[in-house]
Amino acid sequence: MPKLLRARTPLDDREERQIRRLAGARHAPADWIQRATIITMSWDGARVPAIAARVGCHPATVRRRLRRFSADGIEGLADLPGSGRKPRITQEERSQIIALAKSPPPGHPHWQDGGELRAADEQGRQCGRWTHSPPQLAARESTCTAPRSAESCARKG
Structure with missing residues (x-):
């Protein structure tokens, strides 16, 4: 029984x-x-x-x-810890990516002292908004180890 x-x-x-x-x-x-x-x-x-x-x-x-x-x-x-998908990046890396995305993109137009509007970045590129690869490059330069998405991997070859 x-x-x-x-x-x-x-x-x-x-x-x-x-x-x-x-x-x-x-x-x-x-x-x-x-x-x-x-x-x-x-x-x-x-x-x-x-x-x-x-x-x-x-x-x-x-x-x-x-x-x-x-x-x-x-x-x-309560649920036991460990339920759900494990995060791919740490909270610190996530914060870095968010701060980078909120910052002005390279080449963002800004006013010079003489009243001139200029949009060239340090490398001379003319870019006024973030696209997929500039934040990724900036993240790599800032030692952020966030993984690339599958789409960006496919595009880069």
Whole structure:
């Protein structure tokens, strides 16, 4: 005969109030509401198949959530770290790219002291807006190691 799985009893009244309030919330993340509902139904005596049918998930999900809550408490309602795609660049590199994109492009027209409008950059190129490759070149010159996109790789050969 299979062992009955239930959520551990609440540590105190505060924890029980928090979980029950979260289960009945309308303005909270849906996954947290679902997980809190699983816990409260378990406290109310419902078994795993009935909880799964009521919440609309697989019984294995209910078991996993009950075990997680029993081990970690309220923190067990959250997703584990590492969910989702890992970032390709660091936050520092991202900040460098954003700052570079917000800076005026090479060759951006500016007024000279004599009232003349000039748009040549240091290399003498006439360019008034960022295109795909100048920010990439500038990023490489500033030691930013952001990977190139597949499109730019295909164009460069």
